[in-house]
Amino acid sequence: MSGKDEQPRSTIFEIDKTNNFxxxxxxxxxxxxxxxxRYGVKGFTPFPPWSFMTMNNMFDILEExxxxxxxxxxxxxxxxPESxxxxxxxxxxxxxxxxxxIQDTGEGGKLEERLALRPTSETAIxxxxxxxxRSWRDLPMKRYQRCSVFRSEVKSTRPFLRGREFLWIESHNVFATHDEVKAQVKEDLETTKEVVTDNFGIPVMVFRRTQWDKxxxxxxxxxxxxxMPDGKVLQLPSTHDLGDNFARAFDVKFLNENNEIEYAWQTxxxxxxxxxFGALISVHGDNKGLRLPFKVAPYQIVVIPIYKGKDADTVLEYSKNIQNNLRKAGFRVYLDNSDNTPGWKYNYWEMKGVPIRVEIGPRDIKDNKAVLFRRDKMKREIIDIKDLKKKIVSLGKEIDSHLLAEAESKxxxxxxxxxxxSAIEDALDKGKIARIPFCTTEMEGKPCADEIKDRTGGETRGTRIDVDEKPTGxxxxxxxxxxxxxxxxRSY
RNA sequence: GGGUCGGUGGUCUAGUUUGGUAUGAUUCUUGGUUCGGAUCCAAGGGAUCGGGCGUUCAAAUCGCCUCCGGCCCA
Structure with missing residues (x-):
């Protein structure tokens, strides 16, 4: 056995993401x-711990x-209720x-009024x-709920990207004036940017949708x-100026300072x-699997002990100490002391997307060193064990900003x-987004958008509101x- | 919504043309061995072949229906 021409027998995960998304x-x-x-109901999927823990971390950031x-x-x-x-x-x-x-109960029981599983909760709330x-003093009322909603999608469903039950937060706000509504919309867009881009590393473009797509x-x-990696765009958070339409439909009124009854304004x-989450894994992942941002990874650090028989106790105990110390410092740390070989564990946790790996072997213990590996760049460095916490803090930040920078480069x-x-079609075929002067995003413009859709497959996403653009021609x-x-x- | 391909131990898969005891790998369990980029060996467990109906002496295999999934198009 020369060992030189041996191929790895297989890989845990290896798929060309760009060409085979x-x-x-x-x-x-x-x-x-x-x-x-395998759950067996179209569009409904269980979420095992790895995705759910990540989504919980994402929820926590958003709720904060x-x-x-x-x-x-x-x-x-x-x-x-249907009414x-x-x-x-x-x-x-x-x-x-x-x-x-829902219309039945038990064996043959009939509900007097049908009940809908909420597709969104305006009409519940x-x-x-x-x-x-009751009064202007109750306003603004800004509330949200974290829940799942149900939509019987006719389009083909995919885990995370389009399910018939999905997890979200919906925020429902009531104001005394339309100006406050507009300010809230702006605040929501800033929230989106802070959460999705700054925390999750996902760059976005912000649009006002057309009147036929609102x-x-x-x-x-x-x-x-x-x-997304295949050149299609995916809609992430949306925020809606409801005007006073729903207030009129649901009789949401308040007494103003002059003792007059007014309809409220809502977002x-x-x-x-x-x-x-579907976007996050797609944007950051690479051919070897996931690359989770440090801020949201269920385990931010995985510790891999490396030992031969006689070193086992020493190395394990040393590794446990490192885990405990890092946990005390507030990190989410996992110590993998399973029977698998170190190489197997490397591949596995890289596939799972854990941002930082700490390798501890007899050599490191002897020299007071540790091997620190970053998943995003697949790079190792040897550091002094006393610098471990400090290095992890800075490396965590570096990983997140590197993931964002890489995503932004796209x-x-x-x-x-x-x-x-035909120029639009050219652009879309190259995986690009086309920018065009357009008659109007009021309803009268819909035939033009339909024609574009028919001839190019592209959808009109609306007008940018995060950049200032004036049309000519x-x-x-x-x-x-x-x-x-x-x-x-082209879009999802 | 239209088209198309598919569903076989937990996972991946052979077998379907030509109906007759379901193949291999991996995972899992146990014991040993090994451990700085997927150790190796042995034994064991695991499938009413997505579901229903039909044809037949006999169905994973043929027919119809249905559920679920992949891909393409609207």
Whole structure:
């Protein structure tokens, strides 16, 4: 055995993410134990610990930001009576086709009124808001709930990206004026940026959606899109200016300072953590598996003890001490003292995406050193054991900013200005996003968007609100004076 | 919603053309061996072949229905 021409017999995970993204996604869900599609009900999947722990960390970060901005948590029932669900006409049209209904109980019992599994909770919450809000002194009311919602999607479902039950936070806010609503929308978009980009390392572009693509029943929808490895965009948190439409439908009124009754103004904001998790693994993952940000990884550090028979006790005890010390310092640490060989453990935890690995062997103990490995760059360094905590703190930050920087690099040269439908198609075929002057995002512009969709497969994502852009010239489709610049992308 | 391919121990898979005792690997359990990039050996466990109905002496295999999944298109 020369040992030189031996190939590794197999790998725990090795798939070309860039050229084979659908396979990559399905396999990583299975191998890393993120979602188990064997449950047997379309669009419903159990989430094992590895994905759920990560999503919980993501929820915690989001809730911390919301609470810092004066939103209070609450929880409503899962079911909504049909009469409430159908109070706002456009909302009905938008959501009822996707509703799961409960109508029976026990053996042959019939409910007097059908109950909907909430597809979103406006129609559950606002009837209660109508009771809870009496005076301008009750406003603003800023509340949110962390829950799952149910939508009978007709499109093909995928774990995390499109499920029929998904995990999210929905924030429902009530104000005395429309100006406050606009300020809340801005705050929500800042929250999105802080949470999704600064904490999860996922860059986004923020759009005001077109009138034909807004939240059913609202005035305007604002949404963040990110870019997936296959060149398609994915909608992440969206926030909605509901105007006073729902207040009128659900009778949410308050007495103002002049003792006059007024309808309230509302917003809602719905970051779907399970979907953001899908984006997170897709954006950061590489051919060897997951690369989880330090801030959200269930285990931030895995300690791998390395020993021959006679060293076992010493090395194990030493490793346990390191684990305890790191835990005391507030890190999430796992010590892998299973029977597998070190090489197996390296591959396994790299596939799982643990950001930092500490290797401890007899040599290191003797020299007061440790081997520190970072998953994002697959690089090792040998450090003094006394510097361990300090190094981990700085390395954790470095990993997260490196993951973000790498993701942002995919946005460079992403946008191509197009002046014709064939130019749009060209751009999309290259995996780019097309930017065009457009007649209008009011309903009158829909035929132009439909034509683009038919001929290029691209969807009109709306107008950017995180950059200032002024149109010149005419609509790329109909030739009327352009009033807006819109972006066209293939999407999920 | 349209099209298409698929479903066989926990996982991956052979077998389906030509109906007749279901193949191999891996995982798992036990014992030993090994441990700085997937140790090796031995023994053991594990499947009413997605579900239902039909054809047949006989169905993983043929037919119909259905559920679930992958991919492509709208």
């Amino acid at each position: 659908p396979d990559w996604f399905g396999e990583i869900c299975r191998v890393a134990e993120l979602a188990d599609i 930001v919301l609470q810092r901005k004066d939103h209070l948590p609450m929880l409503f029932p899962t079911v909504i 409430n669900l159908t109070k706002e006409a456009q909302h009905v049209e938008g959501f009822v086709p996707q509703v799961f209904w 606002y009837p209660m808001y109508s009771l809870w809000i 939240f059913p029943g609202g005035l305007n929808t604002y949404a963040a899109d990110t870019l 809602c904001y719905g970051p779907a953590i399970s979907r953001i 946005f460079v040269d992403l946008i191509i200005d197009a002046d014709s439908i 005419v609509c790329t489709v109909c030739g009327k004076i352009a009033t807006e610049i819109v972006y066209i992308a």
